[in-house]
Every structure is written in C-alpha cells, then in structure tokens.
Amino acid sequence: MPSKRYKKALELVDKKKQYPLKSAVEVIAKFPKAKFNETLDLAFRLGVDPKQSDQMVRGTVPLPHGSGKTVRVLVFARSGPTADAARTAGAEYVGFEDMIKKCQEGWSDFDVAIATPEAMAEVRKLGKVLGPRGLMPNPKTGTVTEDTAKAVKEVKAGRVEFKIDKAANIHVPIGKASFSATQIEENARAVIEAIVKARPHSAKGTYIHTCTLSATMSPPVSVDVKEFAAH
Numbered sequence: 001m002p003s004k005r006y007k008k009a010l011e012l013v014d015k016k017k018q019y020p021l022k023s024a025v026e027v028i029a030k031f032p033k034a035k036f037n038e039t040l041d042l043a044f045r046l047g048v049d050p051k052q053s054d055q056m057v058r059g060t061v062p063l064p065h066g067s068g069k070t071v072r073v074l075v076f077a078r079s080g081p082t083a084d085a086a087r088t089a090g091a092e093y094v095g096f097e098d099m100i101k102k103c104q105e106g107w108s109d110f111d112v113a114i115a116t117p118e119a120m121a122e123v124r125k126l127g128k129v130l131g132p133r134g135l136m137p138n139p140k141t142g143t144v145t146e147d148t149a150k151a152v153k154e155v156k157a158g159r160v161e162f163k164i165d166k167a168a169n170i171h172v173p174i175g176k177a178s179f180s181a182t183q184i185e186e187n188a189r190a191v192i193e194a195i196v197k198a199r200p201h202s203a204k205g206t207y208i209h210t211c212t213l214s215a216t217m218s219p220p221v222s223v224d225v226k227e228f229a230a231h
Contacts, residue, residue, distance in 0.1 A: 066158030
C-alpha cells in the first residue's frame, strides 16, 4: 500500500505530462519530505540493443555540485609514490596484495575501486568478486590510471558512473533532496547531456524513450528531453 506521503506526492504529478527539466525539479521540490535525506535519481529507457557490443552505453560524468554522498575509495597500488599520492588525495584504503586478499575473502566495504595499470594484472583475478557488484576498475571510466590522486579527487568530488543494463535502462544518482533546485537542475542537466553524447553511432530511431526524475520514496516525474536534442 502506498504511504500517505506517497499518495500526496502523486497528487502533485500529472502522469500524462512530460515536464521540462526545470519544471520537473520544481515538482519534486514540492513533494512531502521523508525523514531522511533522500537520494535523487534519473532513470532512462533507451532505444538501443544492449546485446549488441556496438550499442553499449556507459561512461562517467562529473556532477557540478557533487552527489551529496560520502564515497569510500579503495586504490590498488604497490607501495611507492602512486600509493602515497592516493592516500594524500583522500583514499580510505590503499594497498596491493593485502587488499586483493581482503576482496577475495568477500570484503567490499567501499564504493569505488581504482587501480594502477600495473596492479590490474592481479586485480583482474577479482573479476568474479568485484564484477557483479559493479566495482571492477575500468580504463573507460577512468578508474585504471597512473594518476591515482586525480582519480580519487574526481570520484570524491561526485563523478558518477552510468552503464546500461540488460533491459536498456540506466539509473544515475544526481544528488540529495536537501540540494537547492538549481543544484539539482544543473546536476541533472550534466547527466542528460552525457547520456545524449554517449549515443552509439549504430543506434537507430528514438534514442531516449523515457527519462524520469524521482527521489528514494517518491513517484517518478517524467522529463521532456527534447531540449537536449536526444532524438
């Protein structure tokens, strides 16, 4: 049964309407608030076939105002300048053999893993452990790099990753309910533009079928993406 709060929020949304981004943010702002600081999400349904390798949609995008969440970072690097730089940049966990062993034993108390290209030879063996959790370092998302300090800072500042799932959907967190309307709109704009830019050349027809904005405990608000030339 939907809660009273959810029903109240539903009354504020015209389900048949697609709202320009600015209006969608205004509608979300009017929803009754939960007892905790809800996460705001953008969800997309794309007109691509994820089974085709040339129609994969993935990447990263820096949020202008951060994601509002504390990101715990693990860096796989042999001891030396690269490991030291990662620690100085604020990585919670830095190590090599010891960290690989911990992960093999099932530890995953972190949000993002970064690895140096040299460390990847061993880290690859963690594919079965980290892969299903979406924690595997990947050169495409900037998490396999010599410049560990830069990667740590970007992730901490609110760089988010997006990746299409088997049903051609993408979910991206874009901030917290406590953010101002301007912060939410600017973060959302950055994400929509990144998804539009990531359109595969082989994708035919309508690319973004639907885009909705919602909070953890709220109904979705449909966003009109025409202004982003996504069709």
